[in-house]
Amino acid sequence: MADPALQAIADAETQEEIERFLVEQERKDLLRFITCGSVDDGKSTLIGRLLFDSKLIFEDQLSALERDSKSAGTVRDGIDLALLVDGLQAEREQGITIDVAYRFFATDKRKFIVADTPGHEQYTRNMATGASTADAAVILIDARKGVLTQTRRHSFIAHLMGIRHVVLAVNKMDLVGFDRAIFEEIVADYRAFAEALDFETVTAIPLSALTGDNVLRRAAEATPWYDGPTLIEALEGIDAARDWSALPFRLPVQYVNRPDLNFRGFCGTITGGRVRPGDAVVVTPSGKATRIARIVDFHGDLDEAVAGQSVTLTLEDEIDVSRGDVIAAEAAPAQVTDQFAAHIIWMAEAEMLPERQYLFKFGSQTANGAVTELKHQVNVNTLEHGSAKTATLNDVVFCNVALDRPIAYDPYRENREAGAFIIIDRYSNQTVGAGMIAFGLRRATNLQWQALDVDKPTRAAAKGQKPAVLWFTGLSGAGKSTVANLVERKLTRLGRHTYTLDGDNVRHGLNRDLGFTDVDRVENIRRVGEVAKLFVDAGLIVLVSFISPFRSERAMARELVEEDEFVEIFVDAPLAVCERRDPKGLYAKARAGAIKNFTGVDSPYEPPETPELRLAAGDRPAEDLAEDVVAYLRARGLID
Amino acid sequence: MSERLTHLRRLEAEGLHIMREVAACFERPVLMYSIGKDSSVLLHLAQKAFYPAPPPFPLLHIDTTWKFKEMIQFRDRRAAEIGMDLIVHTNQEGLRQGVNPFASGSAVHTDVMKTQALKQALDMYRFDAAIGGARRDEEKSRAKERVFSFRSSAHRWDPKNQRPELWNLYNTRISKGESIRAFPISNWTELDIWQYIHLEGIEIPSLYFAKERPVVAREGQLIMVDDDRIPMAPGEQPMMKTVRFRTLGCYPLTAAIESEAKTLPEIIRETLVTRTSERQGRIIDHDQAGSMEKKKQEGYF
Ligand SMILES: Nc1nc2c(ncn2[C@@H]2O[C@H](COP(=O)(O)OP(=O)(O)OP(=O)(O)O)[C@@H](O)[C@H]2O)c(=O)[nH]1
Ligand SMILES: [Mg+2]
Numbered sequence: 010m011a012d013p014a015l016q017a018i019a020d021a022e023t024q025e026e027i028e029r030f031l032v033e034q035e036r037k038d039l040l041r042f043i044t045c046g047s048v049d050d051g052k053s054t055l056i057g058r059l060l061f062d063s064k065l066i067f068e069d070q071l072s073a074l075e076r077d078s079k080s081a082g083t084v085r086d087g088i089d090l091a092l093l094v095d096g097l098q099a100e101r102e103q104g105i106t107i108d109v110a111y112r113f114f115a116t117d118k119r120k121f122i123v124a125d126t127p128g129h130e131q132y133t134r135n136m137a138t139g140a141s142t143a144d145a146a147v148i149l150i151d152a153r154k155g156v157l158t159q160t161r162r163h164s165f166i167a168h169l170m171g172i173r174h175v176v177l178a179v180n181k182m183d184l185v186g187f188d189r190a191i192f193e194e195i196v197a198d199y200r201a202f203a204e205a206l207d208f209e210t211v212t213a214i215p216l217s218a219l220t221g222d223n224v225l226r227r228a229a230e231a232t233p234w235y236d237g238p239t240l241i242e243a244l245e246g247i248d249a250a251r252d253w254s255a256l257p258f259r260l261p262v263q264y265v266n267r268p269d270l271n272f273r274g275f276c277g278t279i280t281g282g283r284v285r286p287g288d289a290v291v292v293t294p295s296g297k298a299t300r301i302a303r304i305v306d307f308h309g310d311l312d313e314a315v316a317g318q319s320v321t322l323t324l325e326d327e328i329d330v331s332r333g334d335v336i337a338a339e340a341a342p343a344q345v346t347d348q349f350a351a352h353i354i355w356m357a358e359a360e361m362l363p364e365r366q367y368l369f370k371f372g373s374q375t376a377n378g379a380v381t382e383l384k385h386q387v388n389v390n391t392l393e394h395g396s397a398k399t400a401t402l403n404d405v406v407f408c409n410v411a412l413d414r415p416i417a418y419d420p421y422r423e424n425r426e427a428g429a430f431i432i433i434d435r436y437s438n439q440t441v442g443a444g445m446i447a448f449g450l451r452r453a454t455n456l457q458w459q460a461l462d463v464d465k466p467t468r469a470a471a472k473g474q475k476p477a478v479l480w481f482t483g484l485s486g487a488g489k490s491t492v493a494n495l496v497e498r499k500l501t502r503l504g505r506h507t508y509t510l511d512g513d514n515v516r517h518g519l520n521r522d523l524g525f526t527d528v529d530r531v532e533n534i535r536r537v538g539e540v541a542k543l544f545v546d547a548g549l550i551v552l553v554s555f556i557s558p559f560r561s562e563r564a565m566a567r568e569l570v571e572e573d574e575f576v577e578i579f580v581d582a583p584l585a586v587c588e589r590r591d592p593k594g595l596y597a598k599a600r601a602g603a604i605k606n607f608t609g610v611d612s613p614y615e616p617p618e619t620p621e622l623r624l625a626a627g628d629r630p631a632e633d634l635a636e637d638v639v640a641y642l643r644a645r646g647l648i649d
Numbered sequence: 650m651s652e653r654l655t656h657l658r659r660l661e662a663e664g665l666h667i668m669r670e671v672a673a674c675f676e677r678p679v680l681m682y683s684i685g686k687d688s689s690v691l692l693h694l695a696q697k698a699f700y701p702a703p704p705p706f707p708l709l710h711i712d713t714t715w716k717f718k719e720m721i722q723f724r725d726r727r728a729a730e731i732g733m734d735l736i737v738h739t740n741q742e743g744l745r746q747g748v749n750p751f752a753s754g755s756a757v758h759t760d761v762m763k764t765q766a767l768k769q770a771l772d773m774y775r776f777d778a779a780i781g782g783a784r785r786d787e788e789k790s791r792a793k794e795r796v797f798s799f800r801s802s803a804h805r806w807d808p809k810n811q812r813p814e815l816w817n818l819y820n821t822r823i824s825k826g827e828s829i830r831a832f833p834i835s836n837w838t839e840l841d842i843w844q845y846i847h848l849e850g851i852e853i854p855s856l857y858f859a860k861e862r863p864v865v866a867r868e869g870q871l872i873m874v875d876d877d878r879i880p881m882a883p884g885e886q887p888m889m890k891t892v893r894f895r896t897l898g899c900y901p902l903t904a905a906i907e908s909e910a911k912t913l914p915e916i917i918r919e920t921l922v923t924r925t926s927e928r929q930g931r932i933i934d935h936d937q938a939g940s941m942e943k944k945k946q947e948g949y950f
Binding site: 307 | 672808
């Protein structure tokens with residue numbers, strides 16, 4: 010048995026002996042690691058081998074494995090250990106790993122949680138999922154193939170995620186006759202690449218997952234020339250412990266527990282430091298200071314709590330604290346910023362566009378924000394920095410991010426938990442990216458608003474009207490400009506002060522430098538949104554007629570002004586109708602391939618889900634549609 | 650003094666964190682309570698996470714009407730002691746059609762009285778998050794599931810297209826009608842569960858402890874005669890054997906094991922040295938290869 014303690018407990022006679030055993034078990038520490046590397050290098054087989062040789066495969070599982078190996082196995086006349094880990098039907102059918110599997114085992118020294126990650130580039134985000142909680146990485150290499158792109162990509166991601174210990178498992182040594190020269194060449198190759206990644210330890214081991222050589226069992230015969238540790242010895246020996254409790258105290262407030270008026274507890278997981286009743290703390294972002302009153306626990310109040318514990322604190326003063334705030338040591342409060350530089354791993358098929366609004370989740374804080382500047386992209390093969398305008402699936406980029414409100418953070422290097430974030434698409438709700446804060450940008454704090462004496466209400470009152478944005482969206486040729494033009498005439502006749510921003514006109518001036526790629530379309534709308542906002546500030550009714558094909562950007566424009574100042578008008582004409590009208594001959598050109606990225610032809614249009622007003626523009630005259638708009642504005646009280 | 654949290658305390662902290670994240674991010678959460686040891690740990694974590702308040706969500710039990718009698722008594726008593734609302738749901742349509750584990754077979758019974766019943770209850774009460782006690786070490790498709798696991802409005806799990814889940818940052822965003830299943834004890838092993846029960850003094854049903862009980866043999870497995878609904882061959886008599894259960898479910902579908910383990914430490918020892926995995930006691934898993942994944946896709950817990 011891999012775990013001699015198991016034998017001890019099997020023989021234990023008395024309750025006391027068992028209890029003693031349990032106390033010992035309790036003291037064992039935990040190492041979380043991943044297996045990663047290129048497709049088919051043998052990651053899943055290796056974990057299967059670890060579980061199998063640690064006698065963790067039960068009799069019923071073994072008979073199921075033998076059955077499965079016959080039907081789905083990739084190993085001729087033998088059991089396919091990868092099937093112990095590749096648990097999804099699709100994985101067994103294709104003989105590959107698609108998503109992370111978490112498995113658990115123990116030796117007499119340590120407990121382990123291992124995440125088996127997929128080698129396929131397509132599933133890199135699942136590899137990153139596994140890596141984000143790991144202390145160490147076993148990077149596999151097929152001895153016949155050497156260091157491959159995926160080996161480098163996974164090493165780089167492991168490094169980014171803060172993994173500092175690597176075991177380089179040169180696998181399938183059985184297929185190269187356990188040749189020492191081959192092993193050494195691969196190791197030299199890898200070390201040359203990995204030097205820039207600054208791992209604390211890199212332990213190289215020649216092994217075979219298939220035969221078990223140098224996994225749990227030392228392969229004295231196969232590799233007499235090797236005197237380093239076996240894989241399990243290497244894993245037992247890794248010292249990944251970092252004393253998070255030595256950092257300054259941080260508690261991101263996750264939940265406010267308020268059963269009645271007499272109790273207000275602030276719950277969360279301590280991400281750094283230690284806390285005791287009486288400690289002086291400060292709450293960010295409000296900056297209010299107080300002291301810890303109690304650390305409340307089910308089994309009675311605690312004297313102290315440390316990083317990693319999930320606790321409930323009460324404070325001495327009644328100050329306003331809610332989810333997303335951070336309670337921190339007064340002597341070393343958390344940094345606060347609304348702009349920072351970060352590494353981002355992009356995880357969605359849809360590309361990441363600068364200036365597009367996404368949700369950013371940090372601990373318990375969530376903010377709207379956007380990548381404002383993409384500084385560079387990292388080439389995973391050479392680790393060189395290249396320029397990029399967007400990020401696509403599996404890209405690693407370094408960029409600046411701006412949020413709509415300040416958040417408390419620590420750089421990821423200093424505190425993993427307080428410097429990590431995920432990016433969520435606001436429409437699909439998918440997790441589209443993961444990021445690590447490198448440093449905050451001070452710019453935000455230096456740039457002050459100039460206070461002006463004449464403000465929006467004053468300007469609006471001088472014109473005797475309510476300012477608003479009428480945002481016309483729809484396909485080219487749907488009739489946006491025609492309807493907007495009629496509406497503006499009617500409003501002027503009613504004595505309203507207006508201005509029109511029209512797509513084509515603005516592209517002649519302000520947005521002359523922009524084309525029609527997705528990136529440029531986003532920037533196009535961002536600028537127009539900002540200009541519309543200025544005009545609203547000036548007290549005007551602004552008519553904007555832009556195709557504005559993406560929901561995200563229309564939402565961004567909406568958020569720039571007050572809730573009741575934005576009217577989204579969907580000029581809804583079927584594509585076929587627009588194409589038949591083709592007033593500017595553009596559809597014909599697009600179909601002929603003379604224009605690229607034309608909305609409705611080879612670039613998408615995302616119709617509004619809940620516009621304030623939808624105009625059926627396919628079959629009614631523009632004059633009627635314009636009347637509808639004016640009627641709507643009356644009903645809404647925007648004009649009288 | 651070592652500052653490092655022990656293995657169990659790390660798992661506990663993670664569980665509390667997940668409980669609170671659910672309470673903070675969802676409008677109508679519910680805790681799936683199935684009365685076994687894992688549910689008992691879940692309930693304990695919920696109590697700890699919100700102490701001194703009671704947990705801010707109700708318990709939901711899907712009652713197939715075939716649970717061990719003792720489980721039902723235990724359930725009602727615990728809910729009352731903790732002061733949580735208990736919702737019990739049974740698929741009435743299935744009951745009317747006479748679905749049962751003997752005549753309908755385990756596959757149909759489980760589908761109609763558990764999976765369908767669960768979906769009915771989730772729809773009826775419009776729960777947007779259901780906290781469950783699944784562990785990754787139970788079964789190979791569970792080993793692949795996220796902690797916050799997304800379900801479509803038809804309650805389906807799409808194992809090939811799960812949301813990436815990094816650090817302890819859980820994506821809790823859903824659209825109307827969709828839901829999340831949250832698994833606070835994902836990373837616990839069976840041994841961890843027992844050790845924690847021991848450490849924290851958590852109460853569990855006595856069916857887990859060895860005792861003389863009436864059983865019959867069915868296809869090589871020992872089934873307890875919990876009431877007179879179990880069909881007997883002519884002249885067949887229940888045998889009295891000292892048995893216990895490693896897992897609790899519908900009594901006709903939950904095999905007993907012969908055991909002398911009458912205390913927690915003895916159970917733990919038995920768990921450690923035993924050579925059969927705990928889910929084998931659940932008959933549903935063996936119906937077809939990959940069957941757990943399929944059931945989960947269709948909405949089974
Ligand atoms: N001869 C030999 N074959 C091996 C060894 N390790 C793995 N294999 C075989 O290599 C093939 C791929 O193994 P897997 O374990 O599925 O590879 P993987 O790295 O998990 O693949 P992905 O997860 O899909 O990236 C299988 O057919 C294994 O049996 C080894 O040490 N020696
Ligand atoms: Mg694999």
